[in-house]
Amino acid sequence: MKSLFVFVLTAFFLAAPAANAALNVLTCEPEWAALTQELAGDLAQVSSATTALQDPHRIQARPSLLAKARRADLLICTGAELEMGWLPLLQREAGNARIQPGQPGYFEAARFARIIERPTALDRAQGDVHASGNPHLHLDPRNIARVADGLTKRLADLDPVNGARYAQRNTDFQSRWTAAMARWEQQGARLRGAPVVVHHRNLSYLADWLGLQVIGELEPRPGMEPTAGHLAELLETLKATPARMVLRTAYESPKASEWLASRATIPALELPYTVGGSPGAKDLFGLFDDTLSRLQQSAP
Amino acid sequence: MFHRLLLAAGLAVALASPARAASPDEIAALRAEFESKFQSLQADYEARLKALESRVQTAEIKADNAQQDAAANAGPPPVSSSAFNPDISLILQGAYIDRAGGERPISGFLPADEHAHGERGFTLDHTEVVISANVDPYSRALVNLALADDEVEVEEAWFQTLRLGHGLTVKGGRFRSGIGYQNERHPHAWDFADNSLMYSALFGEALKQDGLQLRWLAPTELFLELGAEVAKGQFFPGSDGGADKNGAGAWAAFAHVGGDVGVAHSWRAGLSYLRASPREREGFLDDINDFEALTAFSGRSSAWLADFVWKWAPDGNPRQRNFIFAAEYFDRDEDGDLLCRDDSAAGGACLGLTDRYASAQSGGYAQAIYQFMPRWRTGLRYDRLDGGSVDFGTNGAFFEAVDFDPSRWSLMTDYSPSEFSRFRLQFARDKSFEGDPDNQVILQYILSIGAHGAHKF
Numbered sequence A: 001m002k003s004l005f006v007f008v009l010t011a012f013f014l015a016a017p018a019a020n021a022a023l024n025v026l027t028c029e030p031e032w033a034a035l036t037q038e039l040a041g042d043l044a045q046v047s048s049a050t051t052a053l054q055d056p057h058r059i060q061a062r063p064s065l066l067a068k069a070r071r072a073d074l075l076i077c078t079g080a081e082l083e084m085g086w087l088p089l090l091q092r093e094a095g096n097a098r099i100q101p102g103q104p105g106y107f108e109a110a111r112f113a114r115i116i117e118r119p120t121a122l123d124r125a126q127g128d129v130h131a132s133g134n135p136h137l138h139l140d141p142r143n144i145a146r147v148a149d150g151l152t153k154r155l156a157d158l159d160p161v162n163g164a165r166y167a168q169r170n171t172d173f174q175s176r177w178t179a180a181m182a183r184w185e186q187q188g189a190r191l192r193g194a195p196v197v198v199h200h201r202n203l204s205y206l207a208d209w210l211g212l213q214v215i216g217e218l219e220p221r222p223g224m225e226p227t228a229g230h231l232a233e234l235l236e237t238l239k240a241t242p243a244r245m246v247l248r249t250a251y252e253s254p255k256a257s258e259w260l261a262s263r264a265t266i267p268a269l270e271l272p273y274t275v276g277g278s279p280g281a282k283d284l285f286g287l288f289d290d291t292l293s294r295l296q297q298s299a300p
Numbered sequence B: 001m002f003h004r005l006l007l008a009a010g011l012a013v014a015l016a017s018p019a020r021a022a023s024p025d026e027i028a029a030l031r032a033e034f035e036s037k038f039q040s041l042q043a044d045y046e047a048r049l050k051a052l053e054s055r056v057q058t059a060e061i062k063a064d065n066a067q068q069d070a071a072a073n074a075g076p077p078p079v080s081s082s083a084f085n086p087d088i089s090l091i092l093q094g095a096y097i098d099r100a101g102g103e104r105p106i107s108g109f110l111p112a113d114e115h116a117h118g119e120r121g122f123t124l125d126h127t128e129v130v131i132s133a134n135v136d137p138y139s140r141a142l143v144n145l146a147l148a149d150d151e152v153e154v155e156e157a158w159f160q161t162l163r164l165g166h167g168l169t170v171k172g173g174r175f176r177s178g179i180g181y182q183n184e185r186h187p188h189a190w191d192f193a194d195n196s197l198m199y200s201a202l203f204g205e206a207l208k209q210d211g212l213q214l215r216w217l218a219p220t221e222l223f224l225e226l227g228a229e230v231a232k233g234q235f236f237p238g239s240d241g242g243a244d245k246n247g248a249g250a251w252a253a254f255a256h257v258g259g260d261v262g263v264a265h266s267w268r269a270g271l272s273y274l275r276a277s278p279r280e281r282e283g284f285l286d287d288i289n290d291f292e293a294l295t296a297f298s299g300r301s302s303a304w305l306a307d308f309v310w311k312w313a314p315d316g317n318p319r320q321r322n323f324i325f326a327a328e329y330f331d332r333d334e335d336g337d338l339l340c341r342d343d344s345a346a347g348g349a350c351l352g353l354t355d356r357y358a359s360a361q362s363g364g365y366a367q368a369i370y371q372f373m374p375r376w377r378t379g380l381r382y383d384r385l386d387g388g389s390v391d392f393g394t395n396g397a398f399f400e401a402v403d404f405d406p407s408r409w410s411l412m413t414d415y416s417p418s419e420f421s422r423f424r425l426q427f428a429r430d431k432s433f434e435g436d437p438d439n440q441v442i443l444q445y446i447l448s449i450g451a452h453g454a455h456k457f
């Protein structure tokens, strides 16, 4: 009991907040941490709950995340039910009133983005479908620009003293982003209409933006592991309508895509998916630079 | 459209009116009037349609414009669990069980359940309804009902604060106590088909509290959570008699610490204390005549629990492979008086004496679960209880001294086609009932329909 008391006391002393950073930001995914860094620089202390090698659908509200959520001034997540298996628990158990739904300290990127693939019918027989549309929205860079505007406003709301600096950083980011998008779209022009197979529907926005034609998915239903039977069927389909490549993300197992690619004699390509998913994807610009260069190399 | 119909109907009535024969001139005039009215109506509608179209177009342009705040125009409708309809989920958990029949209490321990015999053959086992929603911005409520033939049991019914801040959360109503690790987990979230011997001996299934819970999460890098509960205390190890009073019949306190080691490992450790004051808590014990004697215990019951959980997944991504190790240990002391009811007329040994009863018992379990490929997991659990010392006072004359440490090995493999279904096969070598070890086989299914449950650590 005495040692417990000492422990609590130590905890109080450790609790001294980081003095120099204005906002303590926790993001659900690395892309929003990277975006916050672009917009806030050293005005915010940012950490991400997940890495590019983790599946954002399947995370647990583990102790370290609760401890982070407890101290966050701003929680930034994708929303659109992507994190429904763990985020509500994180918000409820953190004892932090600031980051509750509806509060300024909780920011949902999906509310500022253009959402595609809204299901017309909801039935678990269709797999783990997301009721409010496809949540993997950051792979359309136009969505990043939209979310950046929304986030800039939110940062200014929470930290009005630095409002002008957020706005100025956003203007700077938007002009660099617009230029980069033009470059990427030019690089991707040759890929327009290219038939591809994807592992999960987490590449839908990339395909939508670049005009890739998704003709098959390795998952038999969204969120369900690829099965041998489904892959064999897919291989048959590819014989009739060949694809240019099989795409997967850094957090997905390479087994299924390599199995299919080797039999269909097309390249299997791993894309970083988000910041940190490859050595080149160091920030948001690197993410798309690397994604485009990988796509170009595989589809000459 | 409606106007046009009305007009046409009016015209038809006017034209068909038998009361007054209309002249061709009148009909022509009416027809002209109708035509002109219809045309003006049409023009009006076209103008309105155009206006609407242009409004939609501007809205689309606005939505596409990256400089605009897209919130109002392009975002998805706000979907969250705080929508007006509560989240409802239903859990179906049934099994085919092959094990020894009859009463098989854990030897040497006062039973936490009236009925110590498990079901055999096909069984519905456990059907659960969970309903939850935010009450308002300040609190959330949840009800968990266990359905069985002819009865509905309120497993949980509580509210939880959402906006106290400062790391504080208050829960009130009936809830699963925050002590230990497994206690808050419902049977469908267990990693084995049956309860650990430790929890069976301590609480029957799990400790439920009717009362209040306060939790405080420290604002530290390291996860540190402290909690305290005051409750009525009618559930084992408390009793209805002990709960019949003003104030609290039971209280508990717990502390949890946890964190990550690198990106692949995470852990949590905890220490909890529970204190209850049962009065005339009934329990059946086999006496020296092999007769089931009814006993009533009054006194205090206190228990320490220690728990540790460690999880591993390559790169912190549990989808392909992951490993979970969990272990808990308890130490319980009970001190008070035991009445062994006079049942000599029925063949029992007891003579209705009340005398001192004191016990110091302990035990625990350790389990490891390994997901070796997607969908497939296998797990091993070892249960062991220490009968410790039990002093019946003069009532000791009616009971055989038990020097026995109940234990059990369980091995399971489960297959989960999706996040919402799981099928499990479990073998156990059960040595919790003295003198009659049992080999058990359980084939179990767990299905959940409705709202997506959260993944608790």
Ligand SMILES: [Zn+2]
Binding pocket: A057, A135, A136, A200, A201, A202, A222
């Ligand atoms: Zn998805």
